[in-house]
Amino acid sequence: MSITEYFQLVVSDYTLRTITLGTAVLGAICGMLGSFAVLRKQSLLGDAISHAALPGIALAFLITGAKDTNVLLLGALVSGLIGTFWIRGMITKTHLKTDTALGLILSLFFGFGMLLLTFIQKQPNANQAGLDKYLFGQAATLVEKDVWLMTTVTGICLVVLLLFWKEFKIMLFDADFTKTLGFNIRFIDILITFFIVLAIVLGLQTVGVVLMSAMLLAPAAAARQWTNRLSIMIFLAALFGAFSGVFGTAISASQNNLSTGPVIVLVAAVFVIVSFIFSPGRGILFRQLRFRKNRRDLKLQKTLQFMHSIAVNHENIKHPHAIKILNNFQGFTRKTLQKMEEKDWITITGQQWALTSKGFHKAENLYNQQLADDRTAD
Known part of the structure; x- marks a missing residue:
């Protein structure tokens, strides 16, 4: 099947339409929230959270004995939030730098998650088959309710961005000034971090633990090259993320033996490379x-x-x-x-x-x- 035939079938084929919409919405929300991670110089945060979510998936399966997607993602969300607050605690309560804390949590949680997955795979229960898809993602498993969940979270995220736009914008560029204005920096920081964790957890099923950080950061990094305005950057990042999801899915479906998640990330990487070279303000060529x-x-x-x-x-x-x-x-x-x-x-x-x-x-x-x-x- 060619890419042209794929786009012709998207409207009529339920499976292709669901996967395409799911990856587009995922790319959009990751691009929006990834902009905050890039501007806050917390690019490794996405990698740490995605790896920290793995033991939550394994523990949720061990507790329930079922491969219900919602239950597994809830476990991933709890585990990701725990990892995030551990990172914050290590930075504020110890003399460790941010990159050290992120590296420690990433390796510890991922190692624990792999240990649990190995333990589960050796159990005499055939129900555990397929859990390893969360390592590299499997977009073909997306169903309509997953897309509705992503869309709902994206809508909530947009509403929160509009409600706290001024606070988010000021805190990104001058946290101390935000504090002097009387805003609750801790609440705003936790709110942004929570939505980043939520976006990462939603993408685990599609892109996987290993590649999720690239999905979060690549569209934002590409958008940053084209503008100095936060609103335009968020819009462009969402657009780049959505296009990466759509075209990555199309390329994967048009070729045999190509995993959707890695192809989406590679398409996002193309946006980054093109932006780094051809953007008028910061591009290597124009510079x-x-x-x-x-x-x-x-x-x-x-x-x-x-x-x-x-x-x-x-x-x-x-x-x-x-x-x-x-x-x-x-x-x-x-x-x-x-x-x-x-x-x-x-x-x-x-x-x-x-x-x-x-x-x-x-x-x-x-x-x-x-x-x-x-x-x-x-």
């Missing part, structure tokens, strides 16, 4: 172009100032001078002269150049600006 333009403009200005220092020694600033005078000047090239002639700063006649009135005034302005900068620096 390199700006660097070359600035260097070229600086070379032109230095050459013009040197010509000005020669021209002021004559009563007539338009007096012609031999081009060979410039040979020992470091910034001089034939291409530089052509550019300066195009800007009407100089005129070239044969092997001689002459400064124009426009070029003279430009050089005077550069000289005055340099003097003002030197005074400011002193």
